[in-house]
Amino acid sequence: MPASAPNPGYVPRAAIRRRRPTPPARARTDLAHLATRLTARDLWLIELLHEHKVLTTHHIHALAFTSSRTTNRRLRELYHLSVVDSFRPLRTHGSAPEHYTLGRSGAELLAARAGVDLPATGWRKDHTARIAFSPTLEHTLGVNTLLTQLATTNGSLQLWLSERSATRLWGDWIHPDAYAHHTGASSQLLPFFLEYDTGSYNLARVEAKLPGYAALAATTGTRTPLLIHTSTTRRETALRQRLADTTDRLELPLATTNTQLFTPTAPAWLPLTTTTAPTTRLTLDQLATHWPDLSPAGTPETTLPAPGRHTTLPWRPTPPRPPTDTP
Template identity: 95%
Template sequence: MPASTPNPGYVPRAAIRRRRPTPPARARTDLAHLATRLTARDLWLIEMLHEHKVLTTHHIHALAFTSSRTTNRRLRELYHLNVVDSFRPLRTHGSAPEHYTLGKAGAELLAARAGVDLPATGWRKDHTARIAFSPTLEHTLGVNTLLTQLATTEGFLQLWLSERSATRLWGDWIHPDAYAHHTNNTGATGPGWLLPFFLEYDTGSYNLARVEAKLPGYAALAATTGTRTPLLIHTSTTRRETALRQRLADTTDRLELPLATTNTGLFTPTAPAWLPLTTTTAPTDRLTLPQLATHWPDLSPAGTPETTLPAPGRHTTLPWRPTPPRPPTDTP
C-alpha cells in the first residue's frame, strides 16, 4: 500500500494517549459538592499550601496527623479531588517524599472563600511545575522543615509567615525568609515566654558582604515601628557560621540588633543551638529558644508603620496558627 494511503485500522500510539480520558475526579470538581467533603483540617491545609508553596508528606504528617497511613490516605483523596497537586523530585541517592502543592480546586475554593477571582490567589496552570523546577526549591524546603520542627516540638508556633507575606508587610525594609512567634503559652494563666523572630536561612550562596548589607534594614524597621524583634540566622556549616559571626559582629553591635546564629550540624529544636552575637552581653554557651526569649530584654513582635500585628485569634487573612483543627483521634 502506498505510504500516502494510511491503513484505515491504524491508530497512532500518540493519538491513543491523547484520547485516554482523564480520571473523572481530576478532570472536574464542583466546588459546592467539594465543600461538603472537606474537613476543617483540609481547609487549613489549603491555606498552608497557599502560604508556604510546598510541603512534603513528612511536613504534613508532623503538623496535622498522628498516623502516616492516615496522612497518605487523606492526601491521596485530596489529590483525586484536585484540591492538592504533587510531585516527587529525582534524587541521585534514595527517594524523595511526595511534595504537595495547591491544586486548582483548592485554589478555586480559596478564592471563593476570599471573594476574589482565581488569578488573585497567584495560582496558574503551571503552578506545580514552577515550584518543582524552581532553583530556590531546596531553600524553601529548608525553611519549611525548620519551622515545622519548631511547630511540633517544645513550645509551639503561634504564628508562621512565609517570605511572601513578610515581604508584603515589611518589604520596604527587609526580605526575611520567614517570620514567626515561638511560645509555650497556650492561653492558660501563669508564666510563659514568647520569642518573635525573623529568620534568615543562609545556604552559603550569598557572599558575607551581602548578608551584612541586610542588617541596617532590620535596624531601620525597629526604629520606624518602635519594636524590638530578634533576627535568627541558620547557616549551612560550622565554618560558614564562624565566618558570618566575624563579619557581622561590629555591625550588630553598632546597630544594637538582637541577633543569634546556628548551623545545620548543631540545630535541633530543643537543643541549645543558638549563639547570640553581641560583644557586651553574649553568653559563652549556646541557648535554646526559650532561653533566647529571656536573654534579650524588652523584645516585642514586629510591627508595621501603622500598628503592630493583630493579636492571634483575631480575624485576618493570614494563617496565624500552623496547628490545624484536629479531631480527637485519627483512625488509621
C-alpha cells in the same frame, strides 16, 4: 527421558501481566460538592499550602496527622479532588517524599472564601511546575522543614508567616525568609525573623541586610530578634566574624546556629554581641530571657492582628482542631 507434558492450565510466570488498579482521572471538582467532602483540617491545609508553597508528606504528617497511613490516604483523596497537586523530585541517591502544592480546586475554594477571583490568589495552571523546577526549591524546603520542627515541638510555634507574607508587610525594609512567634515552657514570647543562609551568598550581601532590620525597629518602635541559620559550622564562624561590629553598632539582637548543631529543643543558638554574649549556646526559651524588652514586629500603621476571623494567612501552624485518624 522425554519431558513430561505441562499442565494444560499452566501459564508461565513471565507471561503474567501485572496489572495495577487505575486511579480515577482527576477533574475539576464543583465547589458545592467540595463543601460536603472537606473538613476543617482540609481547609487549614489549603491555606497552609497557599502560604508556604510546598510541603512534603513528612511535613504534613508532623503538623496535622497521627499516622503516616492516614496522612497518605487523605492526601491521595485530596489529590483526586484536585484540592492539592504533587510532584516527586528526582534524586541521585534514595527517593524523595511526595511534595504537595495547592491544586486548582483548592485555589478556587480559597478564592471563593476570600471573595476574590482566582488570579488574585496567585495560582496559575503551571503552579506546580514552577515550584518543582524553581532554583530556590531546596531553600524553601529548608525553611519549611526548620519551622515545621519548631511547630511540632510541644506546640511551641504560635505564628508562622512565609517570606511572601513578610515581604508584603515589611518589604520596604527587609525580606526575611520567615517570621514567627515561639512560646516555650517559660511562656515567654520570642518573636523572631529568620534568615536561612545556605552559603550561596557572599558574606557582604548578608551583612548588607542588617541595616534594614535596624531601620524597621527604629520606625516601628519594636525590638524583634533576627535568627540566622547557616549551612555549616565553618560558615557560621565566618559569618559571626563579619557581622559582629555591625550588629553592635546597630544594637540589633541577633543569634546564629548551623545545620550541624541545630535541633528544635537543644541549646543551639549563639547570640552575637561583643559585650554580653554568653559563652554557651542557648535554647529559644533562653534567648527570650537573654534579650530584655523584646516585642513583636509591627508596621508603621499597626501591630500584627491577633488570630481571629478567617484569613488567607494560617496564623497558627496547627490545625483548627486536634488531629484525628479520620478525615
